[in-house]
Amino acid sequence: MSSDAGTATAARAPGERLPRLASALGSYVGFVPAVLLLGLCFLVPLGIVVCYSFWDTVDYAVVHDWTLGNYRYFFSVGAYVSTMWATLWVAVLSTVIAIGLAFPFAYWLSRYVPRKIRTPLLVLVIVPFWASYLLRVYSWLTILGEKGVVNRFLHWTGLTSHPLGIFLYDRPAVILVLVYLYFPFGALTLYSSIERFDWNQLRAAMDLGASPLQAILRILVPQIRPGIITAVIFVFIPILGEYLTPQIVGGTGGVMIGNLIVNFFQEAEYTRGAAISLLVAGFIVVLLFVFRKSLSTKEAYGA
Amino acid sequence: MTTVPPLADADSRPDTAGIDLRGVVKQYGTQAALRGLDLQIRDGEFFCLLGPSGCGKTTTLNLIGGFVAPTEGEIWIQGKRVDQLPPHKRPVNTVFQSYALFPHMSVLENVRFGLKMDRVPRDVSSERAAQALGLVGLEEFGSRMPAQLSGGQQQRVAVARALVKRPAVLLLDEPLGALDLKLRQRLQIELAQIHRDVGTTFVYVTHDQEEAMSMADRIAVMNGGRIEQLGTPEEIYRGPVSRFVADFIGDSNFFEATVEGAVAQLPDGSRVACAGGRSGAATLMVRPEAIVLHGGDGSIAGHVVQTSFLGSYIRIAVETPAAGAPVIVALRDGAAVPALGEGVMLSWTAADGVVLEPGPAA
Structure with a gap:
């Protein structure tokens, strides 16, 4: 806001230093939309959420009394705490699997696939984004459900005589769908960092006595560490906040912390919902802080 | 070890x-x-x-x-x-x-x-x-x-x-x-x-x-x-064994020739010395530094089309009816350099005329 006003005064005020000042301020004008957007759509709402989390709800109305009660309440209910741990657990497992699948894919793509064919393959990775998120999650119902593809196939082979419900409405289904949803993020991020790798280095490592696995772990992985961490961040953090996937394919067994937040807000317990939201946000901030050093390549190469 | x-x-x-x-x-x-x-x-x-x-x-x-x-x-x-x-x-x-x-x-x-x-x-x-x-x-x-x-x-x-x-x-x-x-x-x-x-x-x-x-x-x-x-x-x-090797290693001049004993006959009819080794149609190879610029028996005539000072030696190109391309001669620095267009006689010792299988340029 203040920079906006400053530009205006500088532009109108007469004087010799005026053009310099104007151009100096002018170079910041480009930031104004971003600052406005960030301020109005992020910082202000965040402030409101912070306040809410320390306020109280009485008879479905928010009362401006400062209290730690919302946080205390969350940690006092065993089911909430265990949902928190389960969310963390699901997010870690889904991330590990998604990255575990994305790494060999990115490795294979950048090492063995001719450049001409890479772009179509990368497009194939992105193709799912052309369909809406909701549609992609719902489509899993037709695969895993009682009348779904998996059950029909099992019935056709004669392995089962009646449809099984075990494929849906529990954590495994949630993890499967999350892996499917977030694999492209991991694959694209990893590919862009592996692509620049000089494969002669792996040959050199093997020439010097390293096994293929040792060469990958000691030579390739340390050099693409920033890419791996970015991939983990792109996959892990959105999964922490997921609520549609567990709601659609997770059933009661697959509840995640996002569903708790939604429930609180739907039941007009805004202050408790705000507290949980902030717990998740705080956790993510801590996580990014821990990873911030590993994201710098400069340090690793000493150049 | x-x-x-x-x-x-x-x-x-x-x-x-x-x-x-x-x-x-x-x-x-x-x-x-x-x-x-x-x-x-x-x-x-x-x-x-x-x-x-x-x-x-x-x-x-x-x-x-x-x-x-x-x-x-x-x-x-x-x-x-x-x-x-x-x-x-x-x-x-x-x-x-x-x-x-x-x-x-x-x-x-x-x-x-x-x-x-x-x-x-x-x-x-x-x-x-x-x-x-x-x-x-x-x-x-x-x-x-x-x-x-x-x-x-x-x-x-x-x-x-x-x-x-x-x-x-x-x-x-x-x-x-x-x-x-x-x-x-x-x-x-x-x-x-x-x-x-x-x-x-x-x-x-x-x-x-x-x-x-x-x-x-x-x-x-x-x-x-x-x-x-x-x-x-x-x-x-x-002693390159083929035109490819002679061409790849160092500079060389090639002549189409008909060889008999230690004498090679070039397309213009001149007869020059060679190391022999095979008879009949052949390619004769001579290194630029093996060629000397004075006449006498077994030499070929030509005229200078280019002289270049290259520091450690002087390279001259001689056009002659005996070869398809200008013959390159490397002169030691300090040697008498002929003028552009001047007529010269080129010769070499028999050992420097290497006889190779006939064949076009690689």
Whole structure:
């Protein structure tokens, strides 16, 4: 806001230093939309959420009394705490699997696939984004459900005589769908960092006595560490906040912390919902802080 | 020199030292990269594989290093058959064209890497790595990162990293290709010195004939997946066996000729001296510095179309009806230089007129 006003005064005020000042301020004008957007759509709402989390709800109305009660309440209910741990657990497992699948894919793509064919393959990775998120999650119902593809196939082979419900409405289904949803993020991020790798280095490592696995772990992985961490961040953090996937394919067994937040807000317990939201946000901030050093390549190469 | 312990297995032949390639064929699909290569490289030799791109020299190097498997044939190193062994099980290390230093490790860590993979204790490996760095004159640079070194220094780190494992054979894949001329010449001297110091067999791939000539004990000139000629630099320069080799190594003049004994008849009817060796239609090859500029018996007439001062020698081009292209003559600095357009007589001694199979320019 203040920079906006400053530009205006500088532009109108007469004087010799005026053009310099104007151009100096002018170079910041480009930031104004971003600052406005960030301020109005992020910082202000965040402030409101912070306040809410320390306020109280009485008879479905928010009362401006400062209290730690919302946080205390969350940690006092065993089911909430265990949902928190389960969310963390699901997010870690889904991330590990998604990255575990994305790494060999990115490795294979950048090492063995001719450049001409890479772009179509990368497009194939992105193709799912052309369909809406909701549609992609719902489509899993037709695969895993009682009348779904998996059950029909099992019935056709004669392995089962009646449809099984075990494929849906529990954590495994949630993890499967999350892996499917977030694999492209991991694959694209990893590919862009592996692509620049000089494969002669792996040959050199093997020439010097390293096994293929040792060469990958000691030579390739340390050099693409920033890419791996970015991939983990792109996959892990959105999964922490997921609520549609567990709601659609997770059933009661697959509840995640996002569903708790939604429930609180739907039941007009805004202050408790705000507290949980902030717990998740705080956790993510801590996580990014821990990873911030590993994201710098400069340090690793000493150049 | 490492002594190979006597091995009980039937594959070992302790009598053959060095590298032995027997009937090696390498096919890529229907394309033959090597067509039946037989090659013996002596223990401790500085050996050069020389040829244009696509001649099979790099394939040969990769076969010795174990990065590609032969389609047919056997590869022996120090009396042990290795063609079925993976790279890290062969007594061979490689200096790569792009150096392939590990950018996330210090120079010392780079050099130590091979020893670490062999589980050499840390104190021993650090000492040997420091020694290897000393060998290439970089003992002060152990704690630097590769990105902080110049191209020439990176190259020397790559040599130290490969030599630290004391391989029986060091393979060098165009290691000086990325450097400028001055630095290349200096490193040629250094590499030859390092070779004398360690006594390891060096197998060096290059397309640069000067590089090969300046360092190698012996050179194999390759063309189209075959060895065209094998010998010392001098043997190859003075007695090329084919027009390809003569053309590839040094400058040369070619004449279509009909040879009888030690006399060659050129298209314009003049008769010149030659070394003989075959009769009938042939290609006569004469090096520019072997030609002298005075007349007499057995000389050809022409006129000067170009003179160039090149520092250490003066190059003149002479147009003559005896040859299709202008004949290049290299005159020592200080010799009398004919004027442009002046008529000259060219001659050479019989030994300098090398008779080759007839054939068009390669």
